[in-house]
Amino acid sequence: MSRTVLIVDDAMFMRTMIADILKGADFEVVGEASSGVEAVQKYRELKPDLVTMDIVMPDMGGIDAVREIIKEDPDARILMCSAMGQQGLVVEAIQAGARDFVVKPFQPSRVLEAVQRLLG
Template identity: 50%
Template structure:
């Protein structure tokens, strides 16, 4: 079964890039959000198998959005995608419940490898 993904990033080009990688990999991108507030709304509405989450976004950042999504669904699978400059935030996100992180700028192989690992851990 095709895994459903919510892509969260304030940069449209990053959402587009991730969406392309995910779709080439056999995932279905069911929604896109440009901030944490929208991510929470879409998570509730779409109930995706997992979420890719940027950390630095307007309105509500990735750490807080991760915490709130985990409150809605403790089983939520959230992968943080962030630049190394946010090392503290990455640690905070993992503590908030993110299951993995991918550093920007990323290469397609790294993203695919990480997501395939996560996909294996998701029981249908």
Template identity: 60%
Template sequence: MARILIVDDAKFMRLTLSNILQKGEHHVVGEAENGTQAVEMFEAEQPDLVTMDITMPELNGLDAMKKILSNNPKAKIVMCSAMGQQKMVVEAIEAGAKDFIVKPFDESRVLEAINRVLG
């Protein structure tokens, strides 16, 4: 059972993802609503994987991911993007994201991506 940190500024999205992950028998160790919180919670929880929204207040997902990876090069981060954010997704993958999932979330696609990244 993987320990997963969910990062999204929308509570509804965090809830949706949390439900999908729990159905897939993963354990949600925390939820962050911005990049600053995400970095702090990653350090505190050391999760196996992070789902990271790209567009957030304070510190966006791309910058939060870079901060996490600079301290934890082996961190596994899956970006969450809305349609039309392809450029950001490409940038995220180049910067170290392991995969991405697109909103609105498709349960089987989410679990497939998470399980693949977890190996």
């Protein structure tokens, strides 16, 4: 059975790219969100196996969204997708409960590796 993913990023471009990487590895993208607020709602609704989370977004950033999701589901598996130069924020996200992070631009192999480890 393929595992389910919720992709959170305010750029459709990024969501498409991540979706393509994960679909190639037998994931089912069950939802996409473009803001932190939406991410929290969709998570509640879809209970996906995995969330990929952007950091900088309108209407609640990624870190606050991680906090909200972890508050409701401490077992949530969230992979932060950060851009270069956000090390400080990544640390904060991990403290908030994210499990791992990848840095944009993504290398598909690196993304898949992180995902496998996270779900393994």
